[in-house]
Amino acid sequence: MRDYISAEWKKLNKMQLLIIGVFFVALSSFIGLATYFANQSVLIGGTQDKVMWGQLTFYYSQILYPPMLAIFIAISLIQEFERKNLEMLCSNAISIKKLLISKLVTVTVLVIPIQFLLLIVYIVALKVANVERSSYVLLTLKWTLLSILSSLSILCIQAFAYAKTRSFGQSIGISALGAMGGFVLLFLNENLNKFYPYSQCVIALRSRTLEDFSSSELVIFVFINILFSVCFYKLTCYELRKRE
Structure with missing residues (x-):
């Protein structure tokens, strides 16, 4: 498995994906923080840190995050469909399951710094706005980590979408429709979003509730993400085998 991951890491255009991720974070941060600062004067004291987090993360997690992940996994998969590369790999006894896992792992690794960049933007914005940092920042760290888990279910769904369509544009379109569905x-x-895969990042970042998970909410969140990840991982493997 290590050899598969190492090979995928070398093949993946990491700088390209990071630049795309930074662009998405910058765009959503501009929209969210502009909204926050436009309404800062009417906010109730003691709520500024929560409101800022909600404004900063909502558009990113609900609208932009699924298409960003769709772009990431499509770029990772697209090379396997060029020049019948997938058929060549299979003829050399390459495991489809391990190949897909390695792609999911490498893309997820690149998602990590992008998610933490969002957290850094939040902390810097708090300082710029002269909002006192509290223990709420620690909660946002926890939610940022959970948002990385939420990316896996979307990545698996989008891997299947790309494997099924073999179209970069169509797979991105599916993710955009999925994101709008959550909206x-x-x-x-709103309670249905707990079970909707394209809204899992919103759930993870608590962009709407702005409060920590209850025990039952956390169990549902983890279960839903594991369920969609496993189901669409298997469907993607099946679809890739059909392309051999």
């Missing part, structure tokens, strides 16, 4: 659920029944 629609906010107006229909």
Whole structure:
């Protein structure tokens, strides 16, 4: 397994993905912080740190995060469909399961600094806004770590979408529709987002509730992400084998 991960890490255009990730964080930070500072004067004392976190992370996690992950995994997979590379790998007894795991692992590793960049932006923004840092920052650290877990289910779904369509544009379009679906659920029944895969980053970052997980909420969150990850990992493996 280590050899697979090492090979994928060397093949992956890491700088390209990091630049894309930084762009998404910068765009969402501009929108979120602009909204916060425009309304800062009317905020109730003692709530500024929570409101800032909500504004900073909501658009990123609900609208931009799924397409970003879709781009990441599509870039990782696209090389396997070029020049019948997948068929060549399979003819050399390469394990599809291990190949896919290695891609998911390497992409997830690149997601980590991007998620922590969002946290750094938050901490810097608190200082700029002269908002006193409290224990709430520690909660945001916990939620940032959980958001990395939430990325795995979306990555698996988008890996399947790309393997099924073999189209970069279509797979990104699916992620955008998925993200908008979560936005629609906010107006229909927000509780349904707990079970909706494209809203898992919103759940992880607590962008709407701004309060920590209860025990039951955390169990549901972990279960849903494991469920979607395992199901779509298996579906993607099946789809890739069909392409051999």
